[in-house]
Amino acid sequence: MLSRVASSIYWLNRYIERAENYARFIEVNLNLTLDLPRGTTEQWEPLVATTGDHESFTGRYGKATKETVIQFLLADAANSNSILSCLLAARENARTVREVISTEMWEQVNRFHLMVRGGVTKGLSSRNLHAFLADVKANCHLFLGITDATMSHGEGWHFARLGRLLERADKTSRILDVKYFMLLPTVAEVGTPFDIIQWSALLKSASALEMYCKQHGRISPNQVAEFLILNPNFPRAIRYCLIKAEDSLHAIVGSESDRHSNLAEKRLGRLRSEMDYADMADILSGGLHEFFDDFQLKLNRTDDAIYETFFALRPIEGNVVKEKAQ
Amino acid sequence: MGIRFSHYDPEGFYDELYEEKGQPRPGSALLLRKFASLPEGELQKRQEAAERVILNMGMTFGVYGHDGGHEQIFPFDIVPRIVSASDWEHIESGLRQRMRALNLFIDDVYHDQRIIKNGVIPNDLIHSSKGFLLPCMGLHPPRGIWCHIAGIDLVRISDGRYYVLEDNTRCPSGVAYVLEARQVMKRTFPELFEAYRVRPVDGYPSQLLETLRSLSELPDPTVVILTPGIYNSAYYEHSLLAQKMGVELVEANDLAVVEGSVHMRTTKGSQRVDVIYRRINDDYLDPLAFRSDSLLGVPGLMESYKRGRVALANAPGTGVSDDKAIYAYIPKIINYYLAEEPILPNVPTYICSDRRDRTYVLEHLDQLVVKATNEAGGYGMLIGPQASQREREEYARRIEADPRNYIAQPTLALSRVPTLVEDHLEGRHVDLRPYVLHGRDVYVLPGGMTRVALRKGSLVVNSSQGGGNKDTWVLS
Numbered sequence: 001m002l003s004r005v006a007s008s009i010y011w012l013n014r015y016i017e018r019a020e021n022y023a024r025f026i027e028v029n030l031n032l033t034l035d036l037p038r039g040t041t042e043q044w045e046p047l048v049a050t051t052g053d054h055e056s057f058t059g060r061y062g063k064a065t066k067e068t069v070i071q072f073l074l075a076d077a078a079n080s081n082s083i084l085s086c087l088l089a090a091r092e093n094a095r096t097v098r099e100v101i102s103t104e105m106w107e108q109v110n111r112f113h114l115m116v117r118g119g120v121t122k123g124l125s126s127r128n129l130h131a132f133l134a135d136v137k138a139n140c141h142l143f144l145g146i147t148d149a150t151m152s153h154g155e156g157w158h159f160a161r162l163g164r165l166l167e168r169a170d171k172t173s174r175i176l177d178v179k180y181f182m183l184l185p186t187v188a189e190v191g192t193p194f195d196i197i198q199w200s201a202l203l204k205s206a207s208a209l210e211m212y213c214k215q216h217g218r219i220s221p222n223q224v225a226e227f228l229i230l231n232p233n234f235p236r237a238i239r240y241c242l243i244k245a246e247d248s249l250h251a252i253v254g255s256e257s258d259r260h261s262n263l264a265e266k267r268l269g270r271l272r273s274e275m276d277y278a279d280m281a282d283i284l285s286g287g288l289h290e291f292f293d294d295f296q297l298k299l300n301r302t303d304d305a306i307y308e309t310f311f312a313l314r315p316i317e318g319n320v321v322k323e324k325a326q
Numbered sequence: 327m328g329i330r331f332s333h334y335d336p337e338g339f340y341d342e343l344y345e346e347k348g349q350p351r352p353g354s355a356l357l358l359r360k361f362a363s364l365p366e367g368e369l370q371k372r373q374e375a376a377e378r379v380i381l382n383m384g385m386t387f388g389v390y391g392h393d394g395g396h397e398q399i400f401p402f403d404i405v406p407r408i409v410s411a412s413d414w415e416h417i418e419s420g421l422r423q424r425m426r427a428l429n430l431f432i433d434d435v436y437h438d439q440r441i442i443k444n445g446v447i448p449n450d451l452i453h454s455s456k457g458f459l460l461p462c463m464g465l466h467p468p469r470g471i472w473c474h475i476a477g478i479d480l481v482r483i484s485d486g487r488y489y490v491l492e493d494n495t496r497c498p499s500g501v502a503y504v505l506e507a508r509q510v511m512k513r514t515f516p517e518l519f520e521a522y523r524v525r526p527v528d529g530y531p532s533q534l535l536e537t538l539r540s541l542s543e544l545p546d547p548t549v550v551i552l553t554p555g556i557y558n559s560a561y562y563e564h565s566l567l568a569q570k571m572g573v574e575l576v577e578a579n580d581l582a583v584v585e586g587s588v589h590m591r592t593t594k595g596s597q598r599v600d601v602i603y604r605r606i607n608d609d610y611l612d613p614l615a616f617r618s619d620s621l622l623g624v625p626g627l628m629e630s631y632k633r634g635r636v637a638l639a640n641a642p643g644t645g646v647s648d649d650k651a652i653y654a655y656i657p658k659i660i661n662y663y664l665a666e667e668p669i670l671p672n673v674p675t676y677i678c679s680d681r682r683d684r685t686y687v688l689e690h691l692d693q694l695v696v697k698a699t700n701e702a703g704g705y706g707m708l709i710g711p712q713a714s715q716r717e718r719e720e721y722a723r724r725i726e727a728d729p730r731n732y733i734a735q736p737t738l739a740l741s742r743v744p745t746l747v748e749d750h751l752e753g754r755h756v757d758l759r760p761y762v763l764h765g766r767d768v769y770v771l772p773g774g775m776t777r778v779a780l781r782k783g784s785l786v787v788n789s790s791q792g793g794g795n796k797d798t799w800v801l802s
Contacts, residue, residue: 002580006593095384095556099568099575110384155593252593310593 001155005100007311008093009156010163012101012109013147015090017164019083019116020140021171022073023133025051028178028205030130033066035197044069050174053081070129075120083136084120087113102150105143112139158248162306165248169241170299173292175206176228180289199224206236225288226280238295242272252310263305271298334751340484340741341753342407353408353801356521361405361751373404373746376514385506386562401794402507403745404514407756407776414525414800417488417760418770420670421478423660425762428495428647430663432472435646436462446662447655451679454730455652456700457496457645459608461615465632465641468541471764472641475534475603477501477775480670480758482741489673489738491757493656495648496640497605500775501530501761502563505570507797508773524799525772530761531570537765538571538601541637547600550574550590552581554606554622564605578606583626588636601637608642650699650733651677678725678732687734688725691718694734695785696725709785711737740785743796745778755779757787758798772800 025047033042045064048057053072056079061068076082080089087109094101094109119132144164151157179202196219203209203224211234216223231237246268250257253265260266283291332348343354350358361369377399385400409417434441435452442449452458477498479491508527512519538549553564555577568575580590581599589596606623609616615628630636646652654675657668676683676694687694691710698706708721725732742753760774776796777787787793 001593002574002576003591003593004577004580005574091384092556095561095565098562098565099551099573103569106384107382111382114381159593 001100001159003311005097006156006159007307008097009100009159010306010311012090012093012097013160013163014167015086015093016109016112016140016143017167018081018171019086019090020137021168021175022051022081022083022086023136023140024171024175024205025178026070026073027130027133028175028202029069031201031204032178032198035194035201042066046178048072050177051081052174053079070124074124084116087116097156100156102146104146104150108139108143108146112143115139155252158251159310162245162248162252165241165245166299166303168236169238169245170296172206172228172236172238172241173295175202176225177289177292178202180292195221203228208234208236222280222284225283229283230275230278230280239272239275242268242275246272249306262309264302264309267298267302267305271295271302334744334753336742336753338484339739339753339755340482340486342409342482342741342743342756343405344744351408351410353410357406357408357518360515360518360521367749369404369746370749372514376402376404376510379510379513380506383506383510384562385503400503400789401780402510403754403778403780403794403796404511405744405746405751406511406797406799407743407758409758409798409800411801413488414772416669417480418772420488420490420668421760421762421770422768423664423666423669424478424490424493424656425473425476425764425768427656427660427663428476428493429471429473429764431659432495432641432644432647433470434663436465436472436643441659441662444662446658447652451651451655451677452646454679455646455649457608457643457647457649459616459643459645461628462641462643465643466634467641468637469766473644473647474537474541474639474641474764476762476764477759478762480760481673481738482758483738488670488758490656490670491673492650493648493653494759495644496607497560498759498761499560499563499605500759500777501771502560502566503795504761504771504773504775504798505530505566507795511797522799523802525802527771527773530771531567533763533769533771534567534603535571535573537763537769538603538639540765541639542600544600548574548598549601549603550576550599552576552578552602552604552606554578554610558605560605567603573603578610578622578624581624581627583624583630586626586630586633586635588624588627588630599636601639603639608645611638611642645700650675650697651679651730654733673735673738676734678729678734683734684725684729687732688722691722691734693737695737696721696732696734699731699733707786709737712785737785740779740787743776743778745780745796747782752782754782755785755787756796773798 029044029047036042044066047069048054048064051073057064057072060078061072072079072082074083077084079085091109091113094106098106115135124132147157147160179198199221200209200219203212206228208228212224212227215227227234227237229238232239232243234240249265249268253261255261255265260269334344335347336344343351343358345351380402381399386398431441435458441447442452473495475498477494477500479494480488481491482488504527535549539547549571550573551564551568553561553575555561558564565575574590576590582589582591584596588599588602590599604611610622612625612627613623614625628642631638654672654677657672660666660668676687678684678687687696694710696708696710708717710718740755740757743756744751745754756776756778758774758776761771763769776798777789777793778796779785779787779792780794781792784792
């Protein structure tokens with residue numbers, strides 16, 4: 001597979017996954033603020049902080065309000081990570097690999113792009129915002145389903161899954177981080193019914209509430225964090241994402257699952273095994289927020305290694321690795 | 327009662343679906359009866375449904391020189407053009423003849439130039455053509471075929487005959503729209519395809535792949551399509567053809583010449599490439615051979631090509647037969663190489679570099695269509711009768727400054743096809759671009775791109791200039 005093509009498939013899927021997660025970011029905050037006790041001010045600043053685009057936001061909008069933050073995360077073409085920008089980038093990437101992905105995948109990206117652009121152009125009120133965000137998520141799921149059902153599960157598909165799952169692992173860590181930034185009215189409210197409501201809203205935004213409840217029943221902050229970080233079976237949990245991403249990486253390289261033959265495999269393998277052996281006591285002792293900071297840094301390094309290993313356009317050396325029959 | 331087809335009036339033009347007012351041609355009676363039987367507003371609904379399909383398919387083209395929104399949705403009209411089996415037989419034999427002659431001509435131009443020595447074509451005309459490339463002299467493309475893929479523009483005028491308007495022998499585009507228009511029509515009028523015997527067009531990608539594979543001696547050559555990238559106006563087509571042929575779509579950056587052979591960069595190292603269907607112009611193929619200022623292209627590609635390490639389709643240098651001044655000589659070229667009369671005639675053409683022709687052109691600018699010899703896509707064109715006095719004066723100056731760059735032709739009353747305008751049918755002018763492949767044999771796709779000038783009275787059918795498309799039904 002062409003390096004350029006592999007890169008486009010990887011980014012196509014990262015952008016689609018990012019759009020879905022931004023929809024989830026906005027949803028979790030809408031849910032949290034709706035449940036705030038009377039008299040407390042809505043908190044939108046934390047949401048911008050978790051995306052890492054705080055500077056760009058403050059520079060152009062100044063104060064974080066519900067309107068400005070939603071505009072920034074959803075409809076701002078100048079924010080390269082907004083849902084609108086993600087769809088535009090996803091579509092451009094899909095266009096460059098139209099011949100590799102299935103027609104159905106292409107048409108879904110195209111329709112999805114038209115749907116988001118249409119919604120943004122018409123304007124979103126708080127009345128139709130929930131429906132719009134639900135649509136965004138459903139369209140991402142549809143793309144994922146179409147990909148699984150219409151594309152051969154070969155190299156291209158594995159690059160798609162690799163991109164999607166690394167993006168998802170990153171964003172799940174950021175959704176959990178929202179809770180860290182979300183200031184409680186008083187410290188004394190930790191563990192109160194209100195605190196519990198916030199944690200369940202958070203689970204809900206990761207579509208994890210039902211699966212969590214099946215496993216643990218009652219909501220306990222530690223178990224929620226554990227479920228979203230360390231669960232090996234829940235598809236939005238960080239550890240699950242890393243396990244499957246690593247499977248795809250090995251499938252691309254064609255190497256044994258316990259070996260590494262390049263930097264990408266080495267870094268991803270190391271990160272995955274950290275999750276295998278971590279427990280909540282360790283994580284909490286160092287601080288949850290610090291844990292996520294460190295995790296996101298390592299994930300970025302893994303992404304750099306993937307770029308270097310597969311996508312970078314290096315000059316072709318004199319001795320050629322593979323030739324077709326002469 | 328929806329469309330009352332008895333009211334449709336060809337208004338003195340040759341109409342592809344009507345013999346005269348209210349009188350459909352034999353092949354189109356069924357179609358028009360079907361339209362007439364549709365309930366009020368149904369035809370418009372289907373037009374809208376077709377447009378939705380096109381939008382969702384992301385069927386687009388790019389327009390040069392427009393800043394906002396590179397891509398435009400492809401304008402499409404759901405009333406098809408119908409070509410009878412006997413008309414098609416005539417067209418096909420004419421195209422086969424022309425394709426053979428064009429290739430013999432190009433091969434001769436780059437070798438012995440017998441046609442010049444025998445005084446059929448002036449030496450000047452060949453050597454001053456921008457499409458003539460000196461670095462191609464003496465090259466031997468596989469089996470002596472230079473132009474493997476051509477899109478030859480035909481028009482039909484009041485006398486009911488088809489004429490060749492242009493030979494596009496460089497990188498003709500549009501075939502994707504033929505394939506996609508058919509898909510859209512099948513979704514829009516499934517019942518008509520059951521009633522009609524329309525010859526299928528879906529075989530084109532596999533014919534094209536066979537043509538490309540025939541350029542290599544290897545049992546299983548690696549074929550790629552080389553595209554300038556997503557900002558090219560025909561990118562949609564490049565990706566569609568790559569997808570349908572199952573070959574890689576590469577950009578110049580994906581390729582490199584290593585030890586004389588062309589390789590593509592993959593995630594697992596590099597892989598040898600044997601045949602390149604290039605959709606970039608000669609000038610941009612190889613910065614070492616043609617334009618050193620170009621960032622595009624694959625350094626060393628021409629050298630590899632000359633040594634026969636990689637095949638190119640079309641071969642570099644085919645533009646010489648695509649020159650609009652040389653076009654005027656094609657009937658003589660056919661006669662010279664094949665000792666046959668042209669089956670499809672040319673449109674009378676005045677060559678501005680010829681003094682007598684030029685004088686005539688300058689005196690009759692208000693009646694003629696002037697075209698730049700090396701342009702395509704409807705750019706660099708003046709339609710005399712519809713132009714303003716100032717535009718005509720501007721062209722007169724241009725012609726006098728650079729006569730070799732211009733030809734002129736009479737303004738043709740192009741045939742028309744009924745086209746949906748709001749709730750009724752009106753005649754709109756069309757041309758027809760069939761696609762011809764030359765691999766081991768010559769293959770003509772049964773159908774082609776019918777371009778329609780959607781603006782009332784307009785004669786310009788190019789999509790960059792307000793043109794649209796229709797499906798072309800060749801009946802069996």
